[in-house]
Amino acid sequence: xxLKLKTKxxxxxxxxxxxxxxxxxxxxxxxxxxxxxxxxxxGDEFYYVKKQAVSFIAxxxxxxxxxxxxxxxxxxxxxxxFALSVILLALVFIPGLGSSSYGATRWIDLKFxxxxxxxxxxxxxVIFLAAYMSExxxxxxxxxxxxxxxxxxxxGLIMAEPNMSITAVVGLSLLVMLxxxxxxxxxxxxxGVCVLVGGILLIVLEPYRMERFTAFLDPWKNPKDEGYQLxxxxxxxxxxxxxGVGIFNSRQKYLFLPFAESDFIFSVIGEETGLxxxxxIMAIFLVYILCGVKIARKAESKYYMLLAVGLTCVTALQAAxxxxxxxxxxxxxxxxxxxxxxxxxxxxxxxxxSGLIYNIARNHSK
Amino acid sequence: MLMVLIIFLFTAIFGRLIYLMVISSESLQIKALDQWxxxxxxxxxxxxxxxxxxVLLADTGTIYTVYVRPxxxxxxxYTAQILSSILGIDEKKLYDRIxxxxxxxxxxxxxxxxxxxxxxxxxxxxxxxxxxxxxxYIYGDFSSMVLGFTNIDGVGQTGIEAQYNSxxxxxxxxxxxxxxxxxxxxDSNLTYYIEGVKGADLYLTLDYSIQRxxxxxxxxxxxxxxxxxxxxxxxxxxxxxxxxxxxxxxFDLNNIPRNDIAKLMEVSRNTIISDVYEPGSTFxxxxxxxxxxxxxxxxxxxxxYCGGSRIVDGTKIKCWRxxxxxxxxxxxxxxxxxNCMFMDIAxxxxxxxxxxxLKSFGICDKTGIDASGEASxxxxxxxxxxxxxxxRIGFGQAVAVTAIELLTACAAAVNGGExxxxxxxxxxxxxxxxxxxxxxxxxxxxxSAETSRTMREIFEGVVRDGGxxxxxxxxxxxxxxxxxxxxxxxxxxxxxxxxxxxxxMGFAPADNPEYIMLFIVDEPSTGAYYxxxxxxxxxxxxxxxxxxxxxWQPENTVALPKFEMPDLIGLSLTEASAILAQKGLxxxxxxxxxxxxxxxYQLPAPGSYVNKNNAVYISLxxx
Numbered sequence: 001x002x003l004k005l006k007t008k009x010x011x012x013x014x015x016x017x018x019x020x021x022x023x024x025x026x027x028x029x030x031x032x033x034x035x036x037x038x039x040x041x042x043g044d045e046f047y048y049v050k051k052q053a054v055s056f057i058a059x060x061x062x063x064x065x066x067x068x069x070x071x072x073x074x075x076x077x078x079x080x081x082f083a084l085s086v087i088l089l090a091l092v093f094i095p096g097l098g099s100s101s102y103g104a105t106r107w108i109d110l111k112f113x114x115x116x117x118x119x120x121x122x123x124x125x126v127i128f129l130a131a132y133m134s135e136x137x138x139x140x141x142x143x144x145x146x147x148x149x150x151x152x153x154x155x156g157l158i159m160a161e162p163n164m165s166i167t168a169v170v171g172l173s174l175l176v177m178l179x180x181x182x183x184x185x186x187x188x189x190x191x192g193v194c195v196l197v198g199g200i201l202l203i204v205l206e207p208y209r210m211e212r213f214t215a216f217l218d219p220w221k222n223p224k225d226e227g228y229q230l231x232x233x234x235x236x237x238x239x240x241x242x243x244g245v246g247i248f249n250s251r252q253k254y255l256f257l258p259f260a261e262s263d264f265i266f267s268v269i270g271e272e273t274g275l276x277x278x279x280x281i282m283a284i285f286l287v288y289i290l291c292g293v294k295i296a297r298k299a300e301s302k303y304y305m306l307l308a309v310g311l312t313c314v315t316a317l318q319a320a321x322x323x324x325x326x327x328x329x330x331x332x333x334x335x336x337x338x339x340x341x342x343x344x345x346x347x348x349x350x351x352x353x354s355g356l357i358y359n360i361a362r363n364h365s366k
Numbered sequence: 367m368l369m370v371l372i373i374f375l376f377t378a379i380f381g382r383l384i385y386l387m388v389i390s391s392e393s394l395q396i397k398a399l400d401q402w403x404x405x406x407x408x409x410x411x412x413x414x415x416x417x418x419x420x421v422l423l424a425d426t427g428t429i430y431t432v433y434v435r436p437x438x439x440x441x442x443x444y445t446a447q448i449l450s451s452i453l454g455i456d457e458k459k460l461y462d463r464i465x466x467x468x469x470x471x472x473x474x475x476x477x478x479x480x481x482x483x484x485x486x487x488x489x490x491x492x493x494x495x496x497x498x499x500x501x502x503y504i505y506g507d508f509s510s511m512v513l514g515f516t517n518i519d520g521v522g523q524t525g526i527e528a529q530y531n532s533x534x535x536x537x538x539x540x541x542x543x544x545x546x547x548x549x550x551x552x553d554s555n556l557t558y559y560i561e562g563v564k565g566a567d568l569y570l571t572l573d574y575s576i577q578r579x580x581x582x583x584x585x586x587x588x589x590x591x592x593x594x595x596x597x598x599x600x601x602x603x604x605x606x607x608x609x610x611x612x613x614x615x616x617f618d619l620n621n622i623p624r625n626d627i628a629k630l631m632e633v634s635r636n637t638i639i640s641d642v643y644e645p646g647s648t649f650x651x652x653x654x655x656x657x658x659x660x661x662x663x664x665x666x667x668x669x670x671y672c673g674g675s676r677i678v679d680g681t682k683i684k685c686w687r688x689x690x691x692x693x694x695x696x697x698x699x700x701x702x703x704x705n706c707m708f709m710d711i712a713x714x715x716x717x718x719x720x721x722x723x724l725k726s727f728g729i730c731d732k733t734g735i736d737a738s739g740e741a742s743x744x745x746x747x748x749x750x751x752x753x754x755x756x757x758r759i760g761f762g763q764a765v766a767v768t769a770i771e772l773l774t775a776c777a778a779a780v781n782g783g784e785x786x787x788x789x790x791x792x793x794x795x796x797x798x799x800x801x802x803x804x805x806x807x808x809x810x811x812x813x814s815a816e817t818s819r820t821m822r823e824i825f826e827g828v829v830r831d832g833g834x835x836x837x838x839x840x841x842x843x844x845x846x847x848x849x850x851x852x853x854x855x856x857x858x859x860x861x862x863x864x865x866x867x868x869x870x871m872g873f874a875p876a877d878n879p880e881y882i883m884l885f886i887v888d889e890p891s892t893g894a895y896y897x898x899x900x901x902x903x904x905x906x907x908x909x910x911x912x913x914x915x916x917x918w919q920p921e922n923t924v925a926l927p928k929f930e931m932p933d934l935i936g937l938s939l940t941e942a943s944a945i946l947a948q949k950g951l952x953x954x955x956x957x958x959x960x961x962x963x964x965x966x967y968q969l970p971a972p973g974s975y976v977n978k979n980n981a982v983y984i985s986l987x988x989x
Contacts, residue, residue: 001479034754061708101433108603123736160931180368234386234390234394234533235394235397235398235401237386237387237394238386238387238392238395238398239396239398240387240391241388241391242387242388242391250546251398254402254546256401256547257548270387274387275383275387275388278383278387282379286372286376289372290372293368293372309368313368319586320375320376323376323379327379327382327383327386328382329378329382
């Protein structure tokens with residue numbers, strides 16, 4: 001109700017508005033969080049900001065394209081999209097092409113640019129799902145087999161990088177979309193249990209995940225190793241208090257907090273702008289997500305409904321996981337905050353997705 | 367439903383954020399502050415030490431410690447060059463050190479503020495400094511054993527510095543510097559300085575002036591007599607406050623031989639409280655007091671015949687005057703320091719009264735003086751002590767005491783009977799508030815006031831007419847007792863030939879003693895070794911200086927005609943003693959009489975000017 005009153009234009013304009021607002025805030029806090037480490041490591045305090053600004057401009061172009069494009073095309077191209085996603089994910093394992101850092105192979109190094117395929121593939125998969133499930137509604141087990149199998153392939157590839165958090169985002173998005181597509185409640189429960197057991201198995205099989213798990217319960221047990229990152233995030237948030245220490249005044253960014261400009265940028269925001277700053281960022285995300293859900297509800301067809309649900313769902317889950325990791329609510333796992341964290345592929349794809357959601361609202365609403 | 371789920375998720379996370387950012391905020395910040403800053407301790411200044419009248423003896427000066435943090439150095443060669451030239455350090459070595467992968471290098475701990483200014487002006491990078499406090503002893507080699515010293519970290523190691531360390535020590539402050547993860551200082555350059563708190567000031571019972579008199583006297587005695595050491599302690603006989611305490615050789619507190627631990631321990635030991643020695647005749651003061659107190663002797667009827675020795679249980683024990691003292695009253699026997707008299711008293715007391723009596727004088731107990739390293743005396747075990755030993759104890763042999771133990775016992779004998787706890791600290795003050803006050807403490811009432819009065823009279827006689835004559839100060843009343851003890855060889859076993867301890871115990875004014883002193887010359891090696899001629903003259907010097915310092919006027923000064931000291935060399939003892947008696951001179955001798963032994967050495971030397979208050983020392987041997 002209020003949304004309508006406030007926005008004489010159209011409520012769905014909030015999608016690009018929130019997108020640009022978050023990306024803009026991202027640029028500001030990336031600068032603040034990285035200026036020290038960038039000047040130490042690259043001799044240029046704007047190193048990360050410059051890269052992010054270029055990606056932002058690219059993102060704007062992609063968003064504009066997504067707003068204008070014919071989204072029906074995805075239905076025809078669904079298998080191509082799926083195949084491309086799988087190929088992209090597989091490319092990281094080709095020696096010389098894949099690039100590793102911190103024990104994970106997540107990037108394709110094209111020399112002039114580095115791409116993170118999982119950022120693209122997760123949306124590719126969601127688009128594929130929407131297209132497939134609109135054709136074969138998963139209201140019986142037979143129709144659910146293909147989405148689950150395809151989801152298994154995508155999850156398996158991302159897990160092999162490894163990237164636990166994006167795997168979780170993809171798996172959970174699959175569940176949500178199956179549910180939205182009319183999947184049987186009982187089967188849903190069975191599948192949910194399977195995913196849960198699988199997740200636990202993954203944690204138990206790889207010792208480093210177990211360590212991270214215990215680190216999350218008591219980070220001060222190993223303050224120099226597993227617990228380090230989380231403790232540093234706590235220090236940042238704790239120092240921020242209610243109102244923060246002021247923009248650019250973070251102390252944790254002086255190399256204490258690892259990935260301050262990417263996965264842990266929310267800690268720096270908390271340190272500099274306090275609880276109210278965190279509330280603000282979360283509120284913008286909430287507006288964006290609620291908008292996405294509303295667009296899905298008003299979608300003219302099942303395909304557009306599923307597409308809006310899937311795209312919004314990935315964004316929402318990833319934001320929620322990031323907040324949860326930073327605040328120590330779940331075991332630490334590296335996941336960027338959509339729109340805000342430094343990372344070109346991530347920003348461009350998320351902005352492209354915003355364009356798609358806007359496109360659905362504008363052209364395919366009831 | 368999806369919306370409800372998402373709102374629930376966000377609310378849960380926000381709840382977690384409230385917990386972290388509001389509820390735990392403070393505790394997290396405190397922990398974080400720890401990693402954000404590097405701290406350099408700033409030493410809290412140590413309290414000053416004064417004499418009883420407020421004369422400053424020890425204070426603290428500021429020196430600086432210079433550090434280099436290699437991470438913060440942009441031009442290592444320049445930093446090394448500047449620091450090495452200003453601080454006089456090897457440039458190559460320093461350069462290597464600041465090139466090492468360490469977070470901090472301590473360049474020098476002994477940098478003056480002038481040097482700091484020079485370094486600061488040259489603007490080298492990565493150089494930090496912290497203030498340190500260096501102990502400064504105003505008079506250097508003065509009261510060294512009493513004051514003691516601190517280690518390089520400012521913790522008291524010996525003497526008063528150790529004993530009262532907790533009062534003197536300041537509370538350290540901090541210098542906090544904001545740094546990044548690996549210790550590089552931030553551009554904001556915010557530093558927090560938490561000032562140290564100065565320790566309490568300590569006022570000794572020592573009186574600077576009297577300490578100076580005593581110090582000069584022991585230095586003189588040490589050199590004149592080529593002694594192993596000379597020491598002296600002056601105490602207020604009524605309160606137990608130590609007025610002066612000095613020994614020679616000593617050492618400069620500002621230049622402590624820290625590299626030679628053995629030497630350091632040797633020179634810094636306060637022999638007055640840490641070493642035991644056989645007291646010899648000064649111990650007779652205690653025997654006399656016990657004899658009077660228990661009625662073994664009295665001043666009216668007691669007579670003692672000395673034939674030069676006593677036979678105790680078949681063992682012949684000689685008097686120091688081997689030709690004997692003849693028949694004497696008790697007072698005369700004390701003046702003569704006749705060993706036979708004191709053997710008689712000790713045997714008369716018996717071992718039970720002697721041992722309990724000496725115990726009540728604090729013999730073989732620590733006095734409880736407020737200085738570190740106090741020892742206590744030794745006596746032969748009560749269960750195995752024989753009469754021969756008891757007789758010897760009577761004149762100060764077969765017993766070992768510390769100087770401070772003997773002095774407090776002697777003080778009890780002449781001050782009315784109060785055995786006191788000697789003390790070195792008058793008061794400890796911080797910010798106008800007195801934290802500690804040294805007070806008179808009576809451990810024990812040993813003898814009656816009446817006995818004590820008799821003691822004062824008898825021992826005034828020793829200085830007036832007997833072996834203590836050299837301690838006289840014309841016009842003043844002084845009491846005292848000399849002592850000459852043979853030393854036992856340090857490896858154990860028998861008497862060490864030719865090694866003696868010459869002592870003098872004196873008190874003044876004799877009728878109402880305020881000062882009591884013990885002067886010890888350990889192993890005089892220039893010929894004379896008797897307490898009467900080696901130690902007593904220094905007591906006279908010190909007392910006369912104290913009287914003048916206190917402004918006490920002399921009474922009944924007698925003009926003593928001076929005359930030339932006769933030449934006694936080559937004479938027999940009989941001939942020499944006749945001449946000395948005619949001149950009215952008191953004398954003591956060493957050596958066997960008879961066998962044609964002649965005087966081979968005399969002090970004062972022939973021809974020097976003397977008066978009849980001089981005590982003469984002669985030694986006899988074959989020519």
